[in-house]
Amino acid sequence: MRALLTHSTYLLILAACVIGTLPLEVLLHTGVYRRWPRLLAALVPVVVVFGCWDLLAIHQHTWFYARRYLIGVFLPGRLPLEELLFFLVIPTCAVLTFEAVRVRRPEWPVGDEQ
């Protein structure tokens, strides 16, 4: 049980990021998840670019992952599943923050106004 929890550490950190930003969508009505095709359009290039950067860094031994904190699912190139999720979760948190700032400061222009 304890080992399982340790192996879920990275995954739990990512889950905390998702749960922690959920009030922005629910209470501030950021509408980010609601506009999922637009979110996906922003996320896909980020996942590709930063996923490749990660693969390169693993290949060049720039950084290493501690297996005891990972669930143990690896994608081609020894990329931990958690890393792929990181590139989906963190950018989504950033978009949620961005839209939350807009909700609170509607007078600040962004450039996508109709």
Add this chain to the structure above:
Amino acid sequence: MSYTLLAVIGAVAAVVLDWAVLRTRLVRRRVFWTTYAIVVFFQFVTNGLLTGLPIVSYNPERIVGPRLVYAPVEDLLFGFAMITMTLSLWVWAGRRAATAKLRASR
């Protein structure tokens, strides 16, 4: 190539994407820097956990040395590049949808 050099290139490339490629020009906007200030605070928390436990550790030969909340300074540039690229794409996708809607209504 060292992580240091790649991180500098990544941050510059993200600004070029925002300014000249997608032309969203978020780096001149208040909303962008306010968002970044909030995000970077939480980056110190989550990345501090990732690098402090450490879930991820770095080859000392590939980083310049100084660290901020356990993480190599390069991570700051990595994060900046990722956030800038994401937000620029998000606004670009939104602007495209708004333009298409406007055209359809004419």
